[in-house]
Amino acid sequence: MARHAGVSITTVSHSLNGKGVVAKATRQRVIEVAAELGYSADAIARGLRSNRLGLLGLVIRPLDTLGSYQPEGVDYFLRFAGAAAVEALDCGYGLVLMRDPTAGNAPGIALAADGFIISDPLAGDPVIDLLTRNAIPLVAVGRDVERPDFTAWLGGGTLRNVDSVIAHLSERGAQRIALVTGTDENSWNADSENSYREWAAENNQTPIVYNQDERLGEEGGREIAEELLASDASLPDAIYCLTGRHAAGIQAGLQAAGYRIPEDVMIVAGSDSEQTRNSAPPITSVDLAPEATAKAAVAYLVALLEADEDNQPLPPEIAYELRERASTQRG
Amino acid sequence: MARHAGVSITTVSHSLNGKGVVAKATRQRVIEVAAELGYSADAIARGLRSNRLGLLGLVIRPLDTLGSYQPEGVDYFLRFAGAAAVEALDCGYGLVLMRDPTAGNAPGIALAADGFIISDPLAGDPVIDLLTRNAIPLVAVGRDVERPDFTAWLGGGTLRNVDSVIAHLSERGAQRIALVTGTDENSWNADSENSYREWAAENNQTPIVYNQDERLGEEGGREIAEELLASDASLPDAIYCLTGRHAAGIQAGLQAAGYRIPEDVMIVAGSDSEQTRNSAPPITSVDLAPEATAKAAVAYLVALLEADEDNQPLPPEIAYELRERASTQRG
DNA sequence: CTAGCTGACCAAAACGTTTTGGGGGAGATA
DNA sequence: TATCTCCCCCAAAACGTTTTGGTCAGCTAG
Known part of the structure; x- marks a missing residue:
């Protein structure tokens, strides 16, 4: 490249990068020759020098x-x-x-x-x-x-989703709202549970929380449904379930036991997925954008x-x- | 790294890459020191030398x-x-x-x-x-x-899809099968049309082919439906439409004009998409895997x-x- | 004792840039 | 004429590897 343009390697670099001091005519010529040859600086070599690979x-x-x-x-x-x-x-x-x-x-x-x-x-x-x-x-x-x-x-805005979901459910008449999270140790699970417990404490509700492994998918949701049904306490009238697959499983499990969604229990998923869109009925979900x-x-x-x-x-x-x-x- | 292990740069490279001739004990030690230091060869420098970045x-x-x-x-x-x-x-x-x-x-x-x-x-x-x-x-x-x-x-197997779709439609009683392709100049459009025309020639059918810009999406499909309806020739009784969005648009257009799918016209899409899965009725599609x-x-x-x-x-x-x-x- | 071989290691070149630290020529000033 | 200043330009170092072409010591064979 430098040979073709009749200048040094330095001048090529300076010309193409707009650095250094190069005569306008020279810079122009270098750019033209580069375009003609389809030349552009090797990204790897540049990366080695600058520690930036792009x-x-x-x-x-x-x-x-x-x-x-x-x-x-x-x-x-x-x-x-x-x-x-x-x-x-x-x-x-x-x-x-x-x-x-x-x-x-x-x-x-x-x-x-x-x-x-x-x-x-x-x-x-x-x-x-x-x-x-x-x-x-x-x-x-x-x-x-x-x-x-x-x-x-x-x-951090996901934190507020707990509040808006609870508000939505309360507005629709929910009295006892349960939460189902995953077991991954991330802030999405942890902070959602914290927010929920805070709300429960403030409103004198007994918190109802289940944690279920994300990997179990819909089957994991069905297991939660069974636990809910087997529990001594009466069934919650609304369930906020963080993952869409658990939500779909819980809904299917409750329906199999004869409960109607949303008449007997309302369900909301914390993240939208194909399961929440296409289950019967479709499940209200947070669009995590x-x-x-x-x-x-x-x-x-x-x-x-x-x-x-x-x-x-x-x-x-x-x-x-x-x-x-x-x-x-x-x- | 070389300093820590008390050997030359060359020996480090040889040890870690299993090249050259290095005493077993030395190689082992280098590997241990590398693990200890969490060292691994810089991918950029290696890329510069070997012209392979991974x-x-x-x-x-x-x-x-x-x-x-x-x-x-x-x-x-x-x-x-x-x-x-x-x-x-x-x-x-x-x-x-x-x-x-x-x-x-x-x-x-x-x-x-x-x-x-x-x-x-x-x-x-x-x-x-x-x-x-x-x-x-x-x-x-x-x-x-x-x-x-x-x-x-x-x-290349997509070529055979034309045959299998036509076979499927014929089996279901189709007599006049139309083809709708996109306008991108790729083999998927071109070869599908060729295959279709070959089939038409071999079976003494008048080929019915429309090409519609992929960018028009469902609206483009609706346009095709209108062209079909406005045509002097009678409506085909089956349409093979390469893109899912065109297919959904054609179906909607024909239904709006009072035709029933599949009773009056059958529709097949050459590639599955959310539109084909969720339209009413859902559209038979090729799963392009x-x-x-x-x-x-x-x-x-x-x-x-x-x-x-x-x-x-x-x-x-x-x-x-x-x-x-x-x-x-x-x- | 010497030449040759082998096993273990290493110095230096090369990869293609960017950047640093000048170098040299032309014009201006004394 | 000598010096100073700009203005252009360039040689060389550096980036961190891999690979080539050694060197050197210790053995073996003649």
Whole structure:
């Protein structure tokens, strides 16, 4: 390239990057020759020199614990990943989906990423340790419940979903509202339960909480239904279930026992999925806005990467909406 | 690292990569020290030296021409991309989704990928030119209709879908079968039309073919319905429509004009989508097996990358299935 | 005793950039 | 004429590996 343009390597670099002092005519010629030759600086060599490859990593922790990257009907994560990839492109970055990079079978490229997005980190997440140790910037969706000092996370708005769901159910006449969470140690499960217990305490309700392994899917929901039915206490008249698959299972279980949804029990899911959309009746669900969240997370990470030391960006806020469906449509 | 282990840089490299001649004890010690320090060779530096970054690129051409990377209800590509990413990980690679890398706004990392998967290349696709010029191996899903010499592609089985759909429709009593394709210049559109016309010629049928822009979605389907209704010729009694969104639009258009599906007209879509699953009636569709296709494409590309010059792998075959639904359920 | 071989290790080159620290020529000033 | 100042440009270092082509010591064989 330098030979073709009749200048030094330095001048090529300066010309194409707009740095240094180069005569206008020279810079123009270099640019023209580069275009003609289809030349552009080798990204790897540039990466070696500048320690910036233009690559972002995405780790979706719930899929790690779930064991499968394509859980039946759960489209939240795929939509999240797709939107993140597109937004990264818009920012001039590539995005690589990765599994737990502490697990050892991570691709070699893992630690070469400029920054990471961690979706739903676990308590004291080792992935955050690894990245911090390697001085790789990261942004989380959901907080690490054991790491209060780590503030570069978004999605705190999910906390308010508990309140809005309870308000919705109360408005429809619910008296005794139960909560079903997953067992992953992430803030989505933990903080939702905390919020719920706070509400119960404030309203003199006996909290009714079940924790069920996410991996069990609809079957896990059916088990909860059986536990509810076998319990000495009377059945709650509304159930807020964080995962869509558990919700669908609970609904099916209660219906099999002769209960009607929503007449006898109302059901709300904390995240929308194919199961909640297509069960009978369809289940009222919180739309966790995967596209908007992904877009915000990528933009935030890129801002973090490209910001000066002194004016760091702040985490964006995401708005969630309740999709009201027949499972809470009374009267 | 070399200092910590008390050996040269060379010996570290040799020890960790199992190359060269290193005393067993030394190699062991180096490995231990590396584990202790959490050291692993910098992927970028290694990439610079070996020209292998461990990164695959994925370009989905229909989304480029569509202009949107999240077309409403079309989950084929997202599922394809997700499955490809996971399979790449299983092979030790990262996968980056990219837009048309010839468009200029491609991320710098684009040409640093070890290899590419091109989904549904266009006729004489410039992306293939670009990659070939840069000596980057690639695998396509669907062939480039203007590049018969390029054989590293899979998905030829879609050709047979035309026959099986026609067989299915004939079995259900169809006499006059129309075809609706898209206008993208890919093999999926072109070869399907060719197959259809061959069948028509062999069976003394007057071919009825419409080509409609993919970008118009369901509205485009409705337009086709109007054209069919306005035509002098009588309405076909079955329509094979390659895209799910066109199919849903045609069905809605015909129903609005008072025709019944499937009694008056049967409809089949060449690719499954949310529209075909949830329209009324649900539309019989070909399941293009995005996960299996993606997995096969990645495995094929990786095999290509890692193969010796002399024994190149052959493209795998994919099997597709017809999902029979009410839109062809007669009698 | 010497030449040759082998096993263990290492210095240096190469990969293609970016960045640093000049170098040299032309014009201006003394 | 000598010196100073700009303005352009460039050589070389550095990034962290892998790979090539050694060196050196200790043995073995002649």
